[in-house]
Amino acid sequence: MRFVDEFRDAELGRALAGEILGLVEPGRHYKVMEVCGGHTHSIYKYGIDDLLPENVELVHGPGCPVCVIPMGRVDDGIAIAETEGVIFTCFGDMMRVPGSRGSLLDAKAQGADIRMVYSPLDALRIAKRNPDREVVFFAIGFETTAPSTALTLKRARAEGVPNFFCMCNHVTIVPPLRALLDSPDLRLDGFIGPGHVSTVVGARPFEFIPADYGKPVVISGFEPLDVLQSVQMILRQLRAGRCQVENQYTRVVPYEGNLKALQVMAEVFELRPHFEWRGLGFISQSALALTEAYAELDAERRYEVPGVRVADPKACQCGEVLKGVIKPWECKVFGTACTPERPIGTCMVSPEGACAAYYNYGRYAREREVV
Amino acid sequence: MSFCDHDAGCITCGDVAVELVVVAVDADRELALCAGEEGEKETVEIGLVEAVRPGDALLVHAGTALQRIEGRA
Numbered sequence: 001m002r003f004v005d006e007f008r009d010a011e012l013g014r015a016l017a018g019e020i021l022g023l024v025e026p027g028r029h030y031k032v033m034e035v036c037g038g039h040t041h042s043i044y045k046y047g048i049d050d051l052l053p054e055n056v057e058l059v060h061g062p063g064c065p066v067c068v069i070p071m072g073r074v075d076d077g078i079a080i081a082e083t084e085g086v087i088f089t090c091f092g093d094m095m096r097v098p099g100s101r102g103s104l105l106d107a108k109a110q111g112a113d114i115r116m117v118y119s120p121l122d123a124l125r126i127a128k129r130n131p132d133r134e135v136v137f138f139a140i141g142f143e144t145t146a147p148s149t150a151l152t153l154k155r156a157r158a159e160g161v162p163n164f165f166c167m168c169n170h171v172t173i174v175p176p177l178r179a180l181l182d183s184p185d186l187r188l189d190g191f192i193g194p195g196h197v198s199t200v201v202g203a204r205p206f207e208f209i210p211a212d213y214g215k216p217v218v219i220s221g222f223e224p225l226d227v228l229q230s231v232q233m234i235l236r237q238l239r240a241g242r243c244q245v246e247n248q249y250t251r252v253v254p255y256e257g258n259l260k261a262l263q264v265m266a267e268v269f270e271l272r273p274h275f276e277w278r279g280l281g282f283i284s285q286s287a288l289a290l291t292e293a294y295a296e297l298d299a300e301r302r303y304e305v306p307g308v309r310v311a312d313p314k315a316c317q318c319g320e321v322l323k324g325v326i327k328p329w330e331c332k333v334f335g336t337a338c339t340p341e342r343p344i345g346t347c348m349v350s351p352e353g354a355c356a357a358y359y360n361y362g363r364y365a366r367e368r369e370v371v
Numbered sequence: 372m373s374f375c376d377h378d379a380g381c382i383t384c385g386d387v388a389v390e391l392v393v394v395a396v397d398a399d400r401e402l403a404l405c406a407g408e409e410g411e412k413e414t415v416e417i418g419l420v421e422a423v424r425p426g427d428a429l430l431v432h433a434g435t436a437l438q439r440i441e442g443r444a
Binding site for chain 2: 118119141144145148149151199200250251252253258260261
């Protein structure tokens, strides 16, 4: 038996769904936001929302780091990638995110040396193998990938690799959550907390949600039973009139997180005063930049970048999708002008983007309903 | 050119975390050779996890072990 099988057991899933049904009050509509794109992916892939009562609505949050990258940052990356002598490296999903003049993949087709890597360590290896070239790693992700970038930068410095640079686009999870909670057009009853971000930051950073906003948070794993159990735990809290941070994902999330990872991040990164999020606008102290101590590895200081803010395409409603105000299929271009093959908005790029997840899995069930 | 597999999830945030089992440890360089479910091998940074030993199961994101998976060693 694979480790995950026990978290995909259909009988247990049905039993949990029955217990959830017993927890909801008739006539009350529950809106629960899954913060993380990984949960969105699981929900559509396994049809978890079909197991929930009709009055329990799952709302997709902003937790896909590919989806929140604004067009201007893509343009900046392309400008670096097109610099003579540069090998530009990034994760695969990032290559298809549209900038104002095309994607990194388009720039690659036009001759830029852009390579997909699975980890920043791979990018460092490319730098060591190509000492006559400058290698730039386009770092993105929440606190899940930021420690990996930080360790790689430390390693690059310790090993004296002079041709490795990082364009840092790492973002942090708490500021957008606060921005969402302060948003007047959104009413939520609770949060399914991000499981793997929490392996690093722990559960403590989410305590402000019950303390300041009176809403429950349950840190959740990504298997179907994890998500169902987390919904059940949120509904139990609501039923009992409680609100607190609970940890469903105890098999990998310690309450205090990974202190070593947090230390390494604090050594290498500092908070940017503000950072633009696609669809959400500028959010204060929501992203990371390299500290002064790592200035010589900072691609943004080494290369000229346009640094221009580019408005999101008018037709695209990623912002509303990221805030959970509309469902993916309610966007005007969903599934027609905007598809995973030819995305207009970033939510259609990553498999964890709400639109791509829905396009790949959920739409079939909906099409059946419509027919 | 391959992209993230829509069935496997996105490596960017690694939400479908990779569970790998440690095969060999290079403690001086804080690296471990790890194996996946299908036996595929990968070099993993282990600088953020205490006292990694062969046989340990690790939660790996973007080439870095973030936590040991409890009850799997």
